[in-house]
Amino acid sequence: MSAVDTRLPPPGARAAHRGSPGPAPGRRAWMPESATALLLLTPVILLFGLSVIYPVIETLRISFWEIRGLGRPRFVGFDNYLRLFSDPVFLGTLWTTLIFTVGVTIVAVTIGWTIALLCAFAPRQTSIFRLMIFATFGISEAVAGYIWIGIFRPGDAGLLNGMLSAIGLADLAQPWLGGANSALIALIITAAWSAVGLPLLLSFASVQAIPRSILEAAYMDGAKPLAMMWHIMVPLSLPGARVAIFLTLLSSLRAFDIVFVLTAGGPARATETVGFFMYRESMTQFNLGYGAAATIILLIGVLLVSTPAIAQRTKGAK
Amino acid sequence: MTGRAPKWIIIVVGFVGCLWIVPIIGIVATSLQTTDSIARGWWHFGENTFSLQAWRTVWQTYPLAGSLWVSAKITLAATILTMVTAPAAAYTFHYLRFPLRRLWLIIIINAFVLPQQVVIIPLFQLWRDVGLLDNMGAVIIPFVGLSYAWAVFLVKSFLEDFPKELIEAARIDGCGPIRTFTQVVLPNLISPIAACGILQFLWCWNTLLLPMLFLRSDISLTVLLARIAGTYDPNLDQQAVAAIVTAVIPLCIFLLFQKQFAAGNRVSSGGKE
Amino acid sequence: MAQVELKDVSKRYGSVEVIRDLNLMVEAGSFTVLVGPSGCGKSTLLRMVAGLETISGGILEIAGTRANDLDPVARGVAMVFQNYALYPHMTVARNIGFALKIAGLDKAEVESRVREAADVLQIEHLLDRKPANLSGGQRQRVAIGRAIVRDPQVFLFDEPLSNLDAELRVSMRVELARLHQKLKATMLYVTHDQTEAMTLADKIVVMRDGRIEQTGTPEQLYSDPDNVFVAGFIGSPRMNFLSGEASQGLVHLAQGVTLPCPSTLSGPVSVGIRPEHMTPRGGRAHSLPVTIDMIEYLGGTRYLYGRLANETPVAIEARDNTGIRAGEQIDVTFDNHSVMLFDASGKRIRSAAPIPS
Numbered sequence: 001m002s003a004v005d006t007r008l009p010p011p012g013a014r015a016a017h018r019g020s021p022g023p024a025p026g027r028r029a030w031m032p033e034s035a036t037a038l039l040l041l042t043p044v045i046l047l048f049g050l051s052v053i054y055p056v057i058e059t060l061r062i063s064f065w066e067i068r069g070l071g072r073p074r075f076v077g078f079d080n081y082l083r084l085f086s087d088p089v090f091l092g093t094l095w096t097t098l099i100f101t102v103g104v105t106i107v108a109v110t111i112g113w114t115i116a117l118l119c120a121f122a123p124r125q126t127s128i129f130r131l132m133i134f135a136t137f138g139i140s141e142a143v144a145g146y147i148w149i150g151i152f153r154p155g156d157a158g159l160l161n162g163m164l165s166a167i168g169l170a171d172l173a174q175p176w177l178g179g180a181n182s183a184l185i186a187l188i189i190t191a192a193w194s195a196v197g198l199p200l201l202l203s204f205a206s207v208q209a210i211p212r213s214i215l216e217a218a219y220m221d222g223a224k225p226l227a228m229m230w231h232i233m234v235p236l237s238l239p240g241a242r243v244a245i246f247l248t249l250l251s252s253l254r255a256f257d258i259v260f261v262l263t264a265g266g267p268a269r270a271t272e273t274v275g276f277f278m279y280r281e282s283m284t285q286f287n288l289g290y291g292a293a294a295t296i297i298l299l300i301g302v303l304l305v306s307t308p309a310i311a312q313r314t315k316g317a318k
Numbered sequence: 319m320t321g322r323a324p325k326w327i328i329i330v331v332g333f334v335g336c337l338w339i340v341p342i343i344g345i346v347a348t349s350l351q352t353t354d355s356i357a358r359g360w361w362h363f364g365e366n367t368f369s370l371q372a373w374r375t376v377w378q379t380y381p382l383a384g385s386l387w388v389s390a391k392i393t394l395a396a397t398i399l400t401m402v403t404a405p406a407a408a409y410t411f412h413y414l415r416f417p418l419r420r421l422w423l424i425i426i427i428n429a430f431v432l433p434q435q436v437v438i439i440p441l442f443q444l445w446r447d448v449g450l451l452d453n454m455g456a457v458i459i460p461f462v463g464l465s466y467a468w469a470v471f472l473v474k475s476f477l478e479d480f481p482k483e484l485i486e487a488a489r490i491d492g493c494g495p496i497r498t499f500t501q502v503v504l505p506n507l508i509s510p511i512a513a514c515g516i517l518q519f520l521w522c523w524n525t526l527l528l529p530m531l532f533l534r535s536d537i538s539l540t541v542l543l544a545r546i547a548g549t550y551d552p553n554l555d556q557q558a559v560a561a562i563v564t565a566v567i568p569l570c571i572f573l574l575f576q577k578q579f580a581a582g583n584r585v586s587s588g589g590k591e
Numbered sequence: 592m593a594q595v596e597l598k599d600v601s602k603r604y605g606s607v608e609v610i611r612d613l614n615l616m617v618e619a620g621s622f623t624v625l626v627g628p629s630g631c632g633k634s635t636l637l638r639m640v641a642g643l644e645t646i647s648g649g650i651l652e653i654a655g656t657r658a659n660d661l662d663p664v665a666r667g668v669a670m671v672f673q674n675y676a677l678y679p680h681m682t683v684a685r686n687i688g689f690a691l692k693i694a695g696l697d698k699a700e701v702e703s704r705v706r707e708a709a710d711v712l713q714i715e716h717l718l719d720r721k722p723a724n725l726s727g728g729q730r731q732r733v734a735i736g737r738a739i740v741r742d743p744q745v746f747l748f749d750e751p752l753s754n755l756d757a758e759l760r761v762s763m764r765v766e767l768a769r770l771h772q773k774l775k776a777t778m779l780y781v782t783h784d785q786t787e788a789m790t791l792a793d794k795i796v797v798m799r800d801g802r803i804e805q806t807g808t809p810e811q812l813y814s815d816p817d818n819v820f821v822a823g824f825i826g827s828p829r830m831n832f833l834s835g836e837a838s839q840g841l842v843h844l845a846q847g848v849t850l851p852c853p854s855t856l857s858g859p860v861s862v863g864i865r866p867e868h869m870t871p872r873g874g875r876a877h878s879l880p881v882t883i884d885m886i887e888y889l890g891g892t893r894y895l896y897g898r899l900a901n902e903t904p905v906a907i908e909a910r911d912n913t914g915i916r917a918g919e920q921i922d923v924t925f926d927n928h929s930v931m932l933f934d935a936s937g938k939r940i941r942s943a944a945p946i947p948s
Contacts (some may be wrong), residue, residue, distance in 0.1 A: 037414040037419070040496070138568050306422075
């Protein structure tokens, strides 16, 4: 064996070898790689194109047209957008969407994350309770809406009012879904109840991923559970919680089912979110252009919230 | 963890856990009580009378079995299609080289942020024009198309940890790209594919917006639930029955496979920080 | 500085008993090393002293007070973990000062004590770094700093050097010994590496299967082991064990070689001879034919590895160049006085009087 043979290959050689897993030289190329790729991707490109790419472009196009029911479409430029921003109902909708989204995210992530942190101290003893909370993940928003209608019923038949009376807060009892503010609160509570599973799951996974010895070291350093949570577990489970915050923001921003079922946007459109507004305009009033413009605004909001995630995924797309 | 877990932690978590299922207990109790009892409040178990009346009424009045069947067909079709095509796409994006590969990939994996609302106006018009309204395909197509956004990403993230040596070994053994996929990669993708399947099943079964808009006569369970609630009778007991019937299958699937979520989640949030 | 005493301590996981009625006294100020093969319960024992594992039975006393149910701070113990367990989101200074902060000390006090600890370990220049930007040896120092800043009564080390490379391990070993001299604190140290145990310990505790096999100074364990296990575990290369048969005051080895032994002994025995007590090319009585397989040259000494006719492996230490090559068959003699006898159960047979040669 000569000295040359034992030398390491130059750094570039390995990279080049890894670079293209294309057909190995000498192998019978029975089909060009691009053709194989096309074959495997055809269903995906067709279905994705039909139900994502086409609709996005088409919604954008329609938003510049006035289309009422089956009448003749008329090109109106930015008219729909200008109308939206002078429409007090739509402006109210934006505000409602903001409060709803932020409210649901704060409530759901706070509860989910806190429970996840607590559960880490006794994973086995708390597993059944964790499952009880997590179970809402399997229940649809629509069903959640029906479940909570019963709780927010006016008078003593509603559980919430009944409970408030029982603890001496009968003054707070009210027809929850009847008042503008209380209906929004009810909507946030219901959505948070339904949404808490994901923050719980993600934060719990993140807490569990903290090396055991770090927690033991903190315990040896005298950290009691609350100090341990605050100084060690919160900072170290932040990655999971950050994903949870983002996903909860995203799904609340797009909410429709739960609004439709629990309040249908009422009373007097006080709980209408943008996602519901576009449905009402386009599917019940058949103002397709107007509804499409509202959808584009929703889309812009979603993209703004998602910018960091999109940047990260785009960078990671190799 | 370390030492003995303090009791208060278990008590707090237990309290929240119990609080969380109160609404579920409520809906079950409501479905089993007479209208008078419900008006009093379902939690007065002592005074209330139980009855299966609501269950009988819903069963006789509404096409519950039909809707269950519709939901099952739509959900299974959409789930299976996703489970079959998304892994192939993830494999293709990860291992094969072809024109515009990165552009396609970026578009698909970032589409997960899109709200469903974006698709409804164009698809409503399109389905109306081609006569697909009230056809299950009108729902299944967007269910599958929208799922790629997260399903391809989930499987591809899993492939990032897949040993390159295996792929190279398969190549040296003379496998083409498709054989490599079916013989080498696919058998090792069971856990992300299962995660995709469960998530897709839950989403398709539970969602309301698309089936409500695109189905008219053969409606799915969530839509039926919306209709029962839409009749303005004081029929909380019947709504409760419909809600339970709608929730029970996804809940069972969820409870059965909840361990899988840990695996799927680890993959999907793999790119954290 | 405090003594640690374990009285009839046991540890059960469900129905599995991993440590059973263990008694151990760790003298104040001593450097005591728990050593044994993996799974022997040494780490569990350490973690029970630390307060990371509950004690299923028996009493743990630290500085004369029962500590079973105290938390680690109240026990006055600090621990250095195998993988360092530094808080990744904190700087070195905050890592070291964390325990003091939790204890409610004011900022200036924390800072001065952190500086003091950093000074002892010569890591002042690292105080603002995060653990991710430290080398293995630096992390190890920070982990030790986190322990000494608390000024504990007892230091606990859980295989602290096993994640370091060989060279660093040797130098850290020296530093740990120096640290012990300087702090004069009680140190309880767990390792599976007998060399580490021999070099660091005042007292070694050899464990196996949840029991203590023998306790003593390194010299005692080496020269006067109680049983086959300790004899084989301590010392490198390990002691040679030849099987023999005792009858009427003589042990008959397979090769027709005999050894004197107490006349009461009979039945199968194991004869233990350390490599340095074997001499190649004896040519006199008691010589054993050994086929040499391999020679390990270490500069000052060399070890010859070979086997007897019955395939028993044998290691021989040779001081000078014997000219022996692998594959050769040689005769080996040994010193009767250095031979140790063990009975069939592995227990050492100590003769009351020295054996005449």
